[in-house]
Amino acid sequence: MKVLIVYYSMYGHIHRMAEAVAEGASEVDGAEVVMRRVPETLPAEVLEKMGAVEAHETFAHIPICALDELASADAIIFGTPTRFGNMCGEMRQFFDATGGLIAGSIGERMPSENELSAARFQGKYVATIASALAGHREEVIDAMRRWVQVLSDPIDAVCQETAQ
Numbered sequence: 001m002k003v004l005i006v007y008y009s010m011y012g013h014i015h016r017m018a019e020a021v022a023e024g025a026s027e028v029d030g031a032e033v034v035m036r037r038v039p040e041t042l043p044a045e046v047l048e049k050m051g052a053v054e055a056h057e058t059f060a061h062i063p064i065c066a067l068d069e070l071a072s073a074d075a076i077i078f079g080t081p082t083r084f085g086n087m088c089g090e091m092r093q094f095f096d097a098t099g100g101l102i103a104g105s106i107g108e109r110m111p112s113e114n115e116l117s118a119a120r121f122q123g124k125y126v127a128t129i130a131s132a133l134a135g136h137r138e139e140v141i142d143a144m145r146r147w148v149q150v151l152s153d154p155i156d157a158v159c160q161e162t163a164q
Contacts, residue, residue, distance in 0.1 A: 007079030008090040012055040036065030038094040
């Protein structure tokens, strides 16, 4: 089972969380865990002024996610910081770039509310943590609704069901 962890991190916090998730996921028998970053959108001089260059160097070895990797994953876990109560612009731009993927086989149908609440979408289990986004939850769901599963159930319950 291929588990794809896709994240954006400016100062390294989300990167460290992604590493912890990867470590835990790799303990599952048969799991092939792959970490990927989304592309940086800020110019180098802006990152330097923000004091983020050193942090970026610590995870520069993590490859940028190719869109076709999303379709080939059995499970996808996204990690993003919040900006003004919503996902960061880099992650939003990444989701916006999936239009062609959505128009292909992944977008052949829209998941129903029942599928969303049951944590299943096209036979895949995909977890995204959106609860920290408070009042912007619907905006996050809308950004991902076509091809990912947003869990409202506890993640550990889904993990237990998946392991069976």
